[in-house]
Amino acid sequence: MRDLVEAAMAARKKAHAPYSKFYVGAAMRDEKGRVHAGANMENAAYPQGWCAECSAIAHLIMAGSTRITEVAVMGNGEALCTPCGGCRQKIREFAGGDVKIHCCTESGRLLQTFTLEELLPASFGPEHLK
Numbered sequence: 341m342r343d344l345v346e347a348a349m350a351a352r353k354k355a356h357a358p359y360s361k362f363y364v365g366a367a368m369r370d371e372k373g374r375v376h377a378g379a380n381m382e383n384a385a386y387p388q389g390w391c392a393e394c395s396a397i398a399h400l401i402m403a404g405s406t407r408i409t410e411v412a413v414m415g416n417g418e419a420l421c422t423p424c425g426g427c428r429q430k431i432r433e434f435a436g437g438d439v440k441i442h443c444c445t446e447s448g449r450l451l452q453t454f455t456l457e458e459l460l461p462a463s464f465g466p467e468h469l470k
């Protein structure tokens with residue numbers, strides 16, 4: 341889990357968040373054990389920005405994976421930063437309910453671990469369209 345947290349911290353340093361100044365880093369492990377990270381990217385046209393989790397998911401998919409097996413995320417300071425509602429659903433596309441989401445402080449201390457099912461109960465996912 342340490343590698344995941346460190347990747348999220350390194351990604352957070354690359355956040356482009358000049359408007360909110362809320363810097364978020366996220367990292368996701370794939371089914372091969374590889375780690376993919378990303379940061380939030382804000383835009384002067386505010387709604388065009390996107391979350392750290394989106395950047396990390398894009399890296400995971402572009403590396404040829406289709407499964408998220410573990411997630412780490414952190415925002416500013418010591419406060420708990422959980423993935424926003426939209427990101428929970430985006431993670432759901434590539435993860436089962438048992439996937440762990442580690443929420444850490446800016447300095448990488450683990451605050452709380454949730455399962456995706458805890459953060460997004462009774463969720464709608466790709467199976468519903470089969």
Ligand code: THU
Pocket residue numbers: 357360362363364379380381382389390391392393422423424427
């Ligand atoms: N943000 C994320 O990157 N991930 C989340 O799950 C919560 C919010 C970003 C979006 C925006 O750039 C900043 O945090 C403030 O909302």
